[in-house]
Amino acid sequence: MGGWxxxxxxxxxxxxxxxxxxxTLIVSGQSLFCACRLLLTPDNLQEGSxxxxxxxxxxxxxxxxxxxxxxxLAHHADVIVRFQGGSNxxxxxxxxxxxxxxxxxxxxxxxxGKQCVLGNGVVIDPGALIEEMDRLRGQGVRIGRNLAISQxxxxxxxxxxxxxxxxxxxxxxxxxxxxxxxxxPAYVDKMARIGIRIEDLLAPSIFRQKVxxxxxxxxxxxxxxxxxxxxxAEKVCREYLNYxxxxxxxxxxxxxxxxxxxxxxxxxLFEGAQGTHxxxxxxxxxxxxxxxxxxxxxxxGTGVGPTKIDAVLGVxxxxxxxxxxxxFPSELTDAxxxxxxxxxxxFGSTTGRPRRCGWLDALVLRYAVRxxxxxxxxxxxxxxxxxxxxxxxxxAYQHGDTIYTDMPAAHHVLTECEPIYxxxxxxxxxxSKVTSYKALPRxxxxxxxxxxxxxxxxxxxxxxxxRREQILILRNPLAHTRSRLRVAQVSA
Ligand code: GDP
Ligand code: IMO
Ligand code: MG
Numbered sequence: 001m002g003g004w005x006x007x008x009x010x011x012x013x014x015x016x017x018x019x020x021x022x023x024t025l026i027v028s029g030q031s032l033f034c035a036c037r038l039l040l041t042p043d044n045l046q047e048g049s050x051x052x053x054x055x056x057x058x059x060x061x062x063x064x065x066x067x068x069x070x071x072x073l074a075h076h077a078d079v080i081v082r083f084q085g086g087s088n089x090x091x092x093x094x095x096x097x098x099x100x101x102x103x104x105x106x107x108x109x110x111x112x113g114k115q116c117v118l119g120n121g122v123v124i125d126p127g128a129l130i131e132e133m134d135r136l137r138g139q140g141v142r143i144g145r146n147l148a149i150s151q152x153x154x155x156x157x158x159x160x161x162x163x164x165x166x167x168x169x170x171x172x173x174x175x176x177x178x179x180x181x182x183x184x185p186a187y188v189d190k191m192a193r194i195g196i197r198i199e200d201l202l203a204p205s206i207f208r209q210k211v212x213x214x215x216x217x218x219x220x221x222x223x224x225x226x227x228x229x230x231x232x233a234e235k236v237c238r239e240y241l242n243y244x245x246x247x248x249x250x251x252x253x254x255x256x257x258x259x260x261x262x263x264x265x266x267x268x269l270f271e272g273a274q275g276t277h278x279x280x281x282x283x284x285x286x287x288x289x290x291x292x293x294x295x296x297x298x299x300x301g302t303g304v305g306p307t308k309i310d311a312v313l314g315v316x317x318x319x320x321x322x323x324x325x326x327x328f329p330s331e332l333t334d335a336x337x338x339x340x341x342x343x344x345x346x347f348g349s350t351t352g353r354p355r356r357c358g359w360l361d362a363l364v365l366r367y368a369v370r371x372x373x374x375x376x377x378x379x380x381x382x383x384x385x386x387x388x389x390x391x392x393x394x395x396a397y398q399h400g401d402t403i404y405t406d407m408p409a410a411h412h413v414l415t416e417c418e419p420i421y422x423x424x425x426x427x428x429x430x431x432s433k434v435t436s437y438k439a440l441p442r443x444x445x446x447x448x449x450x451x452x453x454x455x456x457x458x459x460x461x462x463x464x465x466x467r468r469e470q471i472l473i474l475r476n477p478l479a480h481t482r483s484r485l486r487v488a489q490v491s492a
Pocket of ligand 1: 058062063064065066067068089090091092093094343344349380381382383384463464465466
């Protein structure tokens with residue numbers, strides 16, 4: 001499709017025309033076709049914005065810069081909702097007021113007057129949540145009723161962290177390299193139907209009964225299999241029931257809240273955590289997290305039906321990183337990898353671990369665009385590639401006599417394959433101060449166009465630095481909603 005394909009830009013609410021400062025516009029009835037790249041800024045992104053519901057997901061193995069992108073888009077949404085994962089996430093946003101790191105709370109909380117929600121698909125460590133609320137408040141962020149927590153969200157219990165730690169130790173060389181936050185065991189209990197939910201925390205006798213019942217089996221497991229000390233129900237209950245008053249006022253039915261917001265014409269932004277290739281179903285299994293980090297998870301993780309989702313924005317770095325174990329075909333273990341790590345400051349915001357770095361991988365991205373149904377992409381950290389003589393993009397994998405042009409599922413293929421690279425010229429100039437797409441070095445534009453061609457998905461946003469203003473907005477990612485596309489077909 002490429003970035004030059006015609007796009008329909010209409011106002012969904014009123015279906016009236018909108019005008020932009022630049023671009024070739026062909027008026028067709030009440031619709032406007034734009035056959036050229038439009039340059040928007042974070043301020044005029046609002047212009048002509050409809051009120052669609054947009055899912056933002058990571059296209060790689062997490063840390064793509066989702067937090068920064070959600071922070072920018074949150075200004076133009078009404079509700080921002082996390083739908084999966086827990087405090088394994090680390091989303092960093094840099095503003096004039098400082099650096100904010102989010103583990104559970106949507107980064108949209110920085111935008112005044114927005115409703116933030118922790119959806120039912122999230123697993124919540126209440127201690128970690130309270131710590132995050134207090135830390136953010138200390139940084140001047142207002143957190144009151146603007147933070148809602150689903151009554152159906154599951155709790156991470158102290159024994160989840162103990163089980164994870166023991167299991168990782170027992171795996172030895174085969175360990176997943178988890179964040180140690182108890183995520184996997186919490187989702188295991190949810191699926192085993194012995195999970196404890198936020199609503200239980202508000203009903204002390206039910207909570208006590210569930211903890212006591214669970215600990216019978218869990219203590220046996222910890223003591224007999226891992227030779228660890230079990231947990232005392234009384235101690236666990238005392239700690240957790242102390243958290244309840246801090247959380248009580250935030251607890252809601254998330255599905256109902258979002259439904260009501262949609263009825264009022266409000267725009268919902270779904271903030272993904274982790275990334276496509278860490279998704280428990282669609283990622284590089286078993287080296288994945290335990291939730292659905294793909295766009296589909298936005299529905300089950302919030303109680304919003306698929307027909308309500310209008311667009312999916314996939315976020316990708318201009319290169320690739322991965323933290324923890326697992327296959328990474330385009331990984332660089334040489335000086336170039338070190339350079340990416342150093343220039344990109346590639347150290348995890350949750351665990352501080354160094355992130356493994358490598359070239360951009362078109363198979364990874366094409367797969368992400370497909371399984372998420374991405375309507376457009378945001379490319380981040382373009383500036384990290386400044387000054388590199390040449391750049392490589394993996395366009396196929398070779399495994400024995402087999403050439404793969406689409407992401408293989410088998411773990412051993414992903415581990416053993418050799419990537420086949422396409423080489424592109426690098427650029428010398430710095431992109432971090434560039435304020436228009438036009439002003440980007442020619443080779444940077446060529447690189448971005450190649451990403452669009454290889455993924456068959458348009459690039460809407462380009463990030464050239466960690467700060468809010470270091471963003472080039474080529475097109476409003478809310479512009480290609482399905483309803484718009486349908487109108488386009490009818491008009492054509
Ligand atoms: P997330 O988990 O997807 O939200 O990503 P993280 O916040 O864990 O990691 C992205 C890191 O890159 C953060 O430290 C951001 O401040 C930073 N960052 C985001 N966009 C850019 C960019 O375009 N250039 C540079 N140099 N840093 C960026
Ligand atoms: P954000 O939202 C990068 C990785 C861990 C490990 C695997 C499983 O900041 O992009 P888990 O603790 O989830 O059971 O660990 O998943 N992982 C992430 N990697 N970014 C994240 O989140 C991650 N969350 C989990 O390193 O390999
Ligand atoms: Mg992160």
